[in-house]
Amino acid sequence: MWHQIESIMKLNNINQRQLAKKMQVSPGTLTELKKGRIKKPSFDLMCKFADALDVSLDEFRKKEDKPCNH
Template structure:
């Protein structure tokens, strides 16, 4: 799933810190997601990511 997030970040020219700021979360949360420490991200987290990247949740399927 992180691969899709990273792809969208590149397209939107956002780094991880900028994305976390847009989402209103700690950068560490995204880092945990990236490193696989968050195995099953919550709907709320995925919604925040999708909203910050201006994509639909279906993009993660």
């Protein structure tokens, strides 16, 4: 998931610190996700990512390496 977020950050020319500020979360929260310590981010956190990066939540539903199980 971090790879998706990082790609969108690059497209928007925004760094991790700026994103955290826009999301109103601590930079440590993003670091935890980046390092894989947050395995299943909350819906609220994902909404903050989507709003801050100006993308749909659907962007984060796309799996990088395995299909979505519904």
